[in-house]
Amino acid sequence: MLSTTTLLVICAVFFSAFLRGMAGFGFALAAVPIVSLVLPPVEAVAIGVLLQVVVGLRDVFVLHADIHRPSLVRLSLGSLLGTPVGILALTALSPDAARILIATAILVGLVMILRYKPTEQRAHNGLALAAGVASGAFSGLAAIPGPPAVAYYLGSGINSVQTRASLLFFFFIAALMATPGLFVAGAVNSHTLWLSFVSIPALALGTWLGTEAFSRLDNTQYRQLAIAVMGLSALLAGWRGLSAYI
Structure with a gap:
């Protein structure tokens, strides 16, 4: 059974992924303050960065034709x-x-x-x-x-399709650059890796729903x-x- 902390992290990731999918940005803006309610801020940042790397790998293949x-x-x-x-x-x-x-x-x-x-x-x-x-x-x-x-x-x-795709790529690059420092700082540990892993379904669903909303x-x-x-x-x-x- 999932703990209260894990459930809150999953809900925060879902909401933030929806915002990101719709606007092209805002994932860390929404996720980090919410997750920081139950985890140390540095771990909240680590989860946000790791998940942006995960979803960014998908964006590389799906949105590469749309970037400016x-x-x-x-x-x-x-x-x-x-x-x-x-x-x-x-x-x-x-x-x-x-x-x-x-x-x-x-x-x-x-x-x-x-x-x-x-x-x-x-x-x-x-x-x-x-x-x-x-x-x-x-x-x-x-x-x-x-x-x-x-x-x-x-x-x-620049039109909204190119703007959104370019922003998603930009924040993916920013997350990649931030990841080594988080490892060095010890923010990436078994706890943050586990919470990131169990949040991936919420990340995928929120991103898909946000993308559908953006298309409208x-x-x-x-x-x-x-x-x-x-x-x-x-x-x-x-x-x-x-x-x-x-």
Whole structure:
């Protein structure tokens, strides 16, 4: 019989996989805070990363034809450059203060996105690289790499199918880069491996249902969904940061 902890993890994975399947991002955003209620945060992060690697392997075969390759390459390269910058910044800034700054940056970005809606595709290579650097810095500072990449795609005019596929690939790459460090830190152990394994059916079902939901969205509806998830990420990051001071 499954324990209460295991059941909560499975439910969190299902909900987060549905969100990820529909929006192309948001898995760790939803899963890590919920799983952290019953597990140490580092183990919650490990489970989130491991499962994103598992489902990402499936995405490589299913979605490779839909990705926007030029932007994805530049985002990934930028992330490699930006991650060390974010880690170095931690020496001068606490993780909670970083979360507050990131939440503020996300909200400012959302205001700009809401005021500007591209009417044609304008995938700017330099901007993609800059967004990748920002994503890496956000990841190094507070383990929140998503918002700059999402903001870039929403402002580029790239259609929702390519945006979703490219984001799924980007976070798969980010998860692959994070995995060795989690092993070194001891976050990947028999417990996290077991919980990840038993959650795979929920991961698969949630992803399938989310993908079905995405297929019913047009570009405008997808944009609205992505903006809503970004807003949620800003609220959660800001709350986690402020909770250390109140």
